[in-house]
Amino acid sequence: MRIDRTHQSWAVASGVALALAAAGYVAATASSGRPWSGGSAIGLAYGISGFAMMVFAALLAGRKKVPVWRIGRAQTWMRGHLWLGLLSFPIILFHAGFAFGGSLTRVMMWIFVVVILSGIAGAALQHFLPRLMFARVPMETIYEQIPHVRAQLLIEADGIVSDACGGMAVITDPAAERATGGASKLQSSVRVDAEESAPLREFYLAEMRPFVAEPDSAHPLADRQHGDQVFARLRTLLPSGFHTAVSALENICEEERQLSRQQKMHAWLHGWLLTHIPLSFALLVLAIIHIVTALRY
Amino acid sequence: MGGRTRTAKALAQRIDLNYFKRPHPFRRWKLGLSIAVPAAALLWLAGIAAGGSRAPYSSGPASSAHQVFGDKCERCHVTQARAFRAHVTDNMCVSCHDAPQHKSNQTFTPACASCHLEHRGAIRLATTSNRECEQCHLDLKTTTGRRTVAQVVGSFEDGHPEFAALRPAADASAKAVDRAVLKFNHEIHMKPGLRVPAGTAPLECSTCHEQMLPAATLGRTRAREMPVPVTYAKNCASCHRLYFDPLIDAVVPHDAPEKVHAVVVRMLREFITANPGQIGKPDPVRGRIPVNFPEPMQRVRNAAEWVDARTATVERLLWSKTCAECHTISAAFPRVVSTNMRSGWMPHARFDHQAHQMASCVSCHAAQTSRDTADVLMPSIATCQQCHKPTRGAESRCFECHEYHDWKTAKPAKPGFDLQQLTN
Numbered sequence: 082m083r084i085d086r087t088h089q090s091w092a093v094a095s096g097v098a099l100a101l102a103a104a105g106y107v108a109a110t111a112s113s114g115r116p117w118s119g120g121s122a123i124g125l126a127y128g129i130s131g132f133a134m135m136v137f138a139a140l141l142a143g144r145k146k147v148p149v150w151r152i153g154r155a156q157t158w159m160r161g162h163l164w165l166g167l168l169s170f171p172i173i174l175f176h177a178g179f180a181f182g183g184s185l186t187r188v189m190m191w192i193f194v195v196v197i198l199s200g201i202a203g204a205a206l207q208h209f210l211p212r213l214m215f216a217r218v219p220m221e222t223i224y225e226q227i228p229h230v231r232a233q234l235l236i237e238a239d240g241i242v243s244d245a246c247g248g249m250a251v252i253t254d255p256a257a258e259r260a261t262g263g264a265s266k267l268q269s270s271v272r273v274d275a276e277e278s279a280p281l282r283e284f285y286l287a288e289m290r291p292f293v294a295e296p297d298s299a300h301p302l303a304d305r306q307h308g309d310q311v312f313a314r315l316r317t318l319l320p321s322g323f324h325t326a327v328s329a330l331e332n333i334c335e336e337e338r339q340l341s342r343q344q345k346m347h348a349w350l351h352g353w354l355l356t357h358i359p360l361s362f363a364l365l366v367l368a369i370i371h372i373v374t375a376l377r378y
Numbered sequence: 379m380g381g382r383t384r385t386a387k388a389l390a391q392r393i394d395l396n397y398f399k400r401p402h403p404f405r406r407w408k409l410g411l412s413i414a415v416p417a418a419a420l421l422w423l424a425g426i427a428a429g430g431s432r433a434p435y436s437s438g439p440a441s442s443a444h445q446v447f448g449d450k451c452e453r454c455h456v457t458q459a460r461a462f463r464a465h466v467t468d469n470m471c472v473s474c475h476d477a478p479q480h481k482s483n484q485t486f487t488p489a490c491a492s493c494h495l496e497h498r499g500a501i502r503l504a505t506t507s508n509r510e511c512e513q514c515h516l517d518l519k520t521t522t523g524r525r526t527v528a529q530v531v532g533s534f535e536d537g538h539p540e541f542a543a544l545r546p547a548a549d550a551s552a553k554a555v556d557r558a559v560l561k562f563n564h565e566i567h568m569k570p571g572l573r574v575p576a577g578t579a580p581l582e583c584s585t586c587h588e589q590m591l592p593a594a595t596l597g598r599t600r601a602r603e604m605p606v607p608v609t610y611a612k613n614c615a616s617c618h619r620l621y622f623d624p625l626i627d628a629v630v631p632h633d634a635p636e637k638v639h640a641v642v643v644r645m646l647r648e649f650i651t652a653n654p655g656q657i658g659k660p661d662p663v664r665g666r667i668p669v670n671f672p673e674p675m676q677r678v679r680n681a682a683e684w685v686d687a688r689t690a691t692v693e694r695l696l697w698s699k700t701c702a703e704c705h706t707i708s709a710a711f712p713r714v715v716s717t718n719m720r721s722g723w724m725p726h727a728r729f730d731h732q733a734h735q736m737a738s739c740v741s742c743h744a745a746q747t748s749r750d751t752a753d754v755l756m757p758s759i760a761t762c763q764q765c766h767k768p769t770r771g772a773e774s775r776c777f778e779c780h781e782y783h784d785w786k787t788a789k790p791a792k793p794g795f796d797l798q799q800l801t802n
Contacts, residue, residue: 113507226393226397229392230392329382332384362415363416366419
């Protein structure tokens with residue numbers, strides 16, 4: 082989610098709430114003259130407020146699970162998650178009097194620190210990365226579809242080469258497949274204009290097909306400059322009648338590279354959630370235990 | 379030879395419409411971790427609970443005095459029958475500690491834990507906040523209506539009245555006075571060059587005001603509070619000898635007049651017995667007597683008359699000059715008026731001179747300029763406030779000088795545990 086001017090009211094409200102909470106904390110500690118206690122009346126007020134904000138922030142997960150429920154716009158929930166979740170941290174610090182307490186509360190506070198930091202990092206990534214992805218991955222597809230699209234790219238490339246160089250047949254002899262390292266499972270079965278199309282066929286079977294079948298960032302074609310040079314050389318080797326096929330293959334390589342780039346950016350865009358969400362749930366579970374034990378003792 | 383057809387329709391046909399039904403590694407990891415991490419947290423607590431410990435739920439380390447209990451929370455946190463809460467009650471505290479009442483006429487008794495905050499680390503539990511004292515002393519009310527302290531007492535830096543010893547009495551002049559009946563001039567005694575038996579060594583404060591009393595003599599709370607009281611025998615006699623007759627090289631004791639009289643008579647008898655030739659000789663003492671001496675000179679004919687006459691003469695000098703140097707002699711001659719010396723200036727507070735020994739005495743007590751016993755040499759609250767304020771670091775909370783519990787009424791505590799219970 083982009084943090085733009087539409088967040089202004091949330092930011093102002095959160096800032097005011099934080100200022101009021103800080104002023105209340107300073108006034109309360111100055112007048113008490115004793116070590117701050119989260120169990121005091123005002124300490125409890127901070128604790129309840131902070132926990133309520135944490136619960137609201139966690140409810141975003143539920144809201145996403147059931148998007149058809151008419152309980153506010155998704156954007157409103159997201160903004161609330163961002164700002165109330167962020168505000169909950171200083172409120173809980175006020176509740177604790179900036180002390181991390183015993184081992185349970187210490188573990189909770191450190192988890193909270195990681196949750197907040199991962200959330201801030203995630204918000205920053207989600208602010209900047211979508212634009213970058215839009216610019217650098219124009220052939221973007223649905224992330225979960227990438228393996229499916231890749232399989233189709235392979236079929237499409239095989240078809241282009243078959244059209245240009247003649248029919249392609251699958252090698253059925255496992256020994257032959259092992260001998261070629263699995264890279265040339267296909268070979269031309271019908272050779273039409275074999276002499277002319279040989280460079281294309283050899284390039285495809287030896288270099289491009291392994292890249293499309295099993296994308297690897299270490300593969301030479303993963304480098305766009307290298308790919309441009311390879312395809313330019315092919316054009317010089319092949320008659321002009323093959324250039325359309327070469328361009329199509331070049332385009333498939335480019336799409337393959339973009340899909341790899343999309344995967345990397347997606348990992349950045351959503352990877353932080355693997356830290357943020359599990360730790361948030363753990364924090365909520367421990368917070369409930371903390372509440373029960375604090376009421377008891 | 380065909381190229382790529384990248385139309386919207388072609389792209390749409392590439393999409394697997396059931397993709398969301400299939401598990402995806404990222405979603406699987408997210409779900410798995412969202413279950414595993416909270417479960418690990420619960421396992422951590424369950425593992426500790428299985429070992430019988432409730433230490434994780436402590437809000438902080440116990441005070442050093444209670445760390446002997448380790449993680450045996452139930453030593454203090456006892457669950458009442460069919461109750462969920464296990465807060466520490468006053469009964470648990472007094473099962474080990476005596477906690478004498480503050481005042482018999484107090485209107486409110488706070489719970490132990492409201493002043494003595496636990497689980498704040500190795501701090502002294504007696505370091506209570508001003509707030510606990512101020513809840514009564516900002517507007518003190520008692521069950522009897524009688525008060526022994528000011529009605530309104532706030533924090534030391536803002537709201538504490540001037541020390542009682544320095545507050546002028548309502549019916550007196552604006553200056554507080556020391557009502558001791560003793561003539562003493564601090565200024566003279568502190569002058570450089572003052573003659574003393576050993577020469578002209580200057581007198582220091584500590585020459586007369588010795589260091590603190592041993593703790594055992596002052597009880598639990600007043601240890602090291604007061605200097606040893608000044609006495610004639612220890613601090614004055616070396617200079618102010620009580621000679622009474624130039625014929626006799628002896629002094630009278632610093633004691634009640636009747637005892638002094640007995641010593642004078644005994645010594646004169648012993649003298650005249652040993653020196654009978656002295657009877658009838660002119661009295662050299664009379665030469666020192668002022669001309670308005672009321673008694674005319676009488677002739678003495680025997681030792682008894684000599685003793686009587688001599689006693690009357692020397693005692694008149696003794697009472698009116700030697701004793702009156704410091705004491706007030708009442709009209710009912712010869713009776714020494716009680717000195718009325720105060721044993722302490724702060725009956726409701728304590729002061730540790732030893733803790734303040736880095737500062738010179740006269741920087742707090744203006745003794746060098748005091749000529750009159752009536753001068754109160756106690757430092758004012760402003761003197762103390764120079765250091766004892768939050769910005770200077772010296773403690774300024776109430777407990778620094780005052781105690782809540784009246785330890786004079788302390789009773790022996792009944793031990794709540796045996797050694798095995800404490801150590802296991």
